[in-house]
Amino acid sequence: MIENRPGLNALAHLVLILGVVVVALPVWVAFVASTHGPTDFMSGTVPMWPGPHLVENYAKMLDTGLSTSGTPPVGWMMFNSLVMALSIALGKIAISILSAFAIVYFRFPLRGLAFWCIFVTLMLPVEVRIVPTFQVVAGLGLLNSYAGLSIPLIASATATFLFRQVFLTMPDELVEAARIDGAGPMKFFRDILLPLSRTNMAALFVILFIYGWNQYLWPLLVTTSSDYYTIVAGIKRLADVVDGLPQWHLVMATAVLAMLPPVAVVIFMQKLFVKGLVETEK
Amino acid sequence: MASITLDNLGKVYPGGTRAVGDVNMQIADGEFIVLVGPSGCGKSTLLRMVAGLESITEGEVRIGDRVVNTVEPADRDIAMVFQNYALYPHMSVRQNLAYGLKNRGTSKAEITRRVDEAAEILQIGQFLDRKPRALSGGQRQRVAMGRAIVREPAAFLFDEPLSNLDAKLRVAMRLEIKELQRRLRTTSLYVTHDQLEAMTLADRLVVLNGGQVEQIGTPLEVYRNPASTFVAGFIGSPAMNLIPSRAVPHLPGSAHAGIIGIRPEDLAVDPDGPIEMQVRAVEELGAQRLVHGHTNGADLTITLGSHADLHDTLRLSAQPEALHRFDEKTGKRLA
Numbered sequence: 001m002i003e004n005r006p007g008l009n010a011l012a013h014l015v016l017i018l019g020v021v022v023v024a025l026p027v028w029v030a031f032v033a034s035t036h037g038p039t040d041f042m043s044g045t046v047p048m049w050p051g052p053h054l055v056e057n058y059a060k061m062l063d064t065g066l067s068t069s070g071t072p073p074v075g076w077m078m079f080n081s082l083v084m085a086l087s088i089a090l091g092k093i094a095i096s097i098l099s100a101f102a103i104v105y106f107r108f109p110l111r112g113l114a115f116w117c118i119f120v121t122l123m124l125p126v127e128v129r130i131v132p133t134f135q136v137v138a139g140l141g142l143l144n145s146y147a148g149l150s151i152p153l154i155a156s157a158t159a160t161f162l163f164r165q166v167f168l169t170m171p172d173e174l175v176e177a178a179r180i181d182g183a184g185p186m187k188f189f190r191d192i193l194l195p196l197s198r199t200n201m202a203a204l205f206v207i208l209f210i211y212g213w214n215q216y217l218w219p220l221l222v223t224t225s226s227d228y229y230t231i232v233a234g235i236k237r238l239a240d241v242v243d244g245l246p247q248w249h250l251v252m253a254t255a256v257l258a259m260l261p262p263v264a265v266v267i268f269m270q271k272l273f274v275k276g277l278v279e280t281e282k
Numbered sequence: 283m284a285s286i287t288l289d290n291l292g293k294v295y296p297g298g299t300r301a302v303g304d305v306n307m308q309i310a311d312g313e314f315i316v317l318v319g320p321s322g323c324g325k326s327t328l329l330r331m332v333a334g335l336e337s338i339t340e341g342e343v344r345i346g347d348r349v350v351n352t353v354e355p356a357d358r359d360i361a362m363v364f365q366n367y368a369l370y371p372h373m374s375v376r377q378n379l380a381y382g383l384k385n386r387g388t389s390k391a392e393i394t395r396r397v398d399e400a401a402e403i404l405q406i407g408q409f410l411d412r413k414p415r416a417l418s419g420g421q422r423q424r425v426a427m428g429r430a431i432v433r434e435p436a437a438f439l440f441d442e443p444l445s446n447l448d449a450k451l452r453v454a455m456r457l458e459i460k461e462l463q464r465r466l467r468t469t470s471l472y473v474t475h476d477q478l479e480a481m482t483l484a485d486r487l488v489v490l491n492g493g494q495v496e497q498i499g500t501p502l503e504v505y506r507n508p509a510s511t512f513v514a515g516f517i518g519s520p521a522m523n524l525i526p527s528r529a530v531p532h533l534p535g536s537a538h539a540g541i542i543g544i545r546p547e548d549l550a551v552d553p554d555g556p557i558e559m560q561v562r563a564v565e566e567l568g569a570q571r572l573v574h575g576h577t578n579g580a581d582l583t584i585t586l587g588s589h590a591d592l593h594d595t596l597r598l599s600a601q602p603e604a605l606h607r608f609d610e611k612t613g614k615r616l617a
């Protein structure tokens with residue numbers, strides 16, 4: 001649909017600008033807050049323009065953190081989050097692309113059952129099975145470990161479904177041509193399926209990285225040692241102060257820092273990401 | 283290079299559909315065989331059984347002297363060209379051609395030699411580093427053939443390779459395939475539903491109907507002596523007139539046959555002719571005209587030169603040797 005009427009154009013822009021303002025305002029407020037000193041919030045008015053303490057606040061959080069809250073430096077928490085988000089994203093992609101490959105291209109006994117088992121887990125997100133999952137993870141001695149943080153979140157069906165859909169759109173002739181060309185199943189997978197699903201993997205990576213990065217409830221549960229705190233869960237701990245006022249300027253600096261990696265991932269992978277979502281030509 | 287033997291070959295699909303039955307055929311080394319028939323008659327199934335892409339439920343396929351019923355497609359020493367080309371979209375043309383050879387462990391130097399040679403034959407040298415997406419349909423078709431050629435297989439299998447091309451290109455490619463096969467002398471099995479393509483390409487035609495072989499023969503044999511009304515109606519354009527003999531009682535031999543077949547081009551206007559035709563419609567084709575009409579209730583089509591006079595009724599005659607006689611019940615040709 002391509003309309004070219006000035007009135008509509010103006011309206012479209014108005015709506016877009018409004019949307020941007022609504023989304024961007026809280027981010028702006030958080031940023032502004034992170035550049036002021038500790039007392040500026042007690043005065044009752046929220047400043048709208050950046051203050052002079054930007055470098056100081058950020059340096060403090062990255063370097064030493066807020067020791068009174070029991071959290072490690074923000075840099076360390078970000079590293080933990082990075083490990084968790086990457087493990088979840090890569091682990092999920094690896095497992096689901098393999099299981100989708102098995103389901104789409106192989107005839108084996110109980111294939112239907114396997115498919116439905118995977119399907120059912122779709123209805124059981126982490127929050128629903130959190131107590132038994134915690135039990136299992138604790139029983140395996142995985143509390144306070146990167147494995148405990150990421151493995152339970154790797155098991156899920158959404159990505160398997162996505163790849164199944166992708167594989168189903170591959171023409172049968174491609175499989176047959178590869179068979180005649182002497183490519184065995186794994187060779188076909190490596191030489192043809194993987195390269196052809198590249199953009200889908202990229203799109204999925206972006207989505208899953210953000211999903212992993214933003215995990216809150218699960219890391220809060222399985223980490224008791226500050227060595228394994230992740231940043232999103234850490235923000236909550238920073239804001240929790242028993243007596244006295246939260247150090248909002250520092251909390252906001254942390255929040256802004258926590259936002260950066262997902263934004264970076266989206267920006268750097270944008271081209272592939274969009275291609276993966278809209279591309280149909282195989 | 284090798285001969286191919288089909289021995290009582292049959293296919294029943296898991297659902298119970300009998301797609302092919304009792305096909306017996308001997309394809310000589312270097313022969314160009316075309317499987318032709320209407321949609322759904324089992325051409326692709328038959329071809330895919332030879333390729334090894336479809337399991338064989340009855341009978342035997344031999345390539346050379348080797349029974350290949352359970353041999354993997356890659357080990358049958360065949361190459362296949364698909365209707366939608368099935369090129370690997372993420373590989374360059376060169377990689378597409380080389381992929382099968384690489385999997386076989388052919389040496390780098392040999393691969394380069396064969397790819398360059400095929401590119402030379404098919405004139406796709408300037409596209410070697412492009413992706414298939416950046417090629418036209420005809421160019422993709424060439425690449426698909428190139429992929430078959432570089433393998434230097436015992437047999438080429440084609441499944442309607444030209445049906446995605448426009449009419450003009452189809453004619454050009456048809457010629458090229460024919461020339462190529464002459465030059466390489468590779469046994470070929472070619473599937474099409476286009477009888478003209480079949481006639482022009484084949485050393486021998488196999489006409490299939492409902493999974494059964496109706497007739498095997500050279501294009502001229504099949505054209506001149508169709509074995510059944512099905513073949514008569516399928517091969518030749520415009521199709522042969524198949525007339526119940528009671529509608530044309532004055533033709534020689536019509537007393538002994540249920541159905542008389544006459545090709546439209548074998549009917550000539552003749553004031554004393556035994557057939558009277560009421561003209562219903564005329565199709566102008568430029569060089570000639572197709573005149574449709576009926577005689578005694580039976581439909582009739584004739585071709586006339588574009589200068590012939592047209593009347594509402596025409597009297598027609600045919601040479602006795604141009605008449606084909608078929609049994610009314612079985613549709614089989616009568617001697």
Ligand SMILES: Nc1ncnc2c1ncn2[C@@H]1O[C@H](COP(=O)(O)OP(=O)(O)OP(=O)(O)O)[C@@H](O)[C@H]1O
Nearest residue numbers: 295297299301320321322323324325326327328475
């Ligand atoms: N996988 C299948 N399972 C069951 N029946 C099938 C299968 N594939 C084909 N058939 C049936 O077998 C018959 C022959 O099919 P086939 O594809 O060989 O026809 P064809 O001659 O190639 O037709 P077309 O010219 O349309 O390609 C058809 O009746 C079809 O419905």
Ligand SMILES: [Mg+2]
Nearest residue numbers: 325326327441
């Ligand atoms: Mg077919």
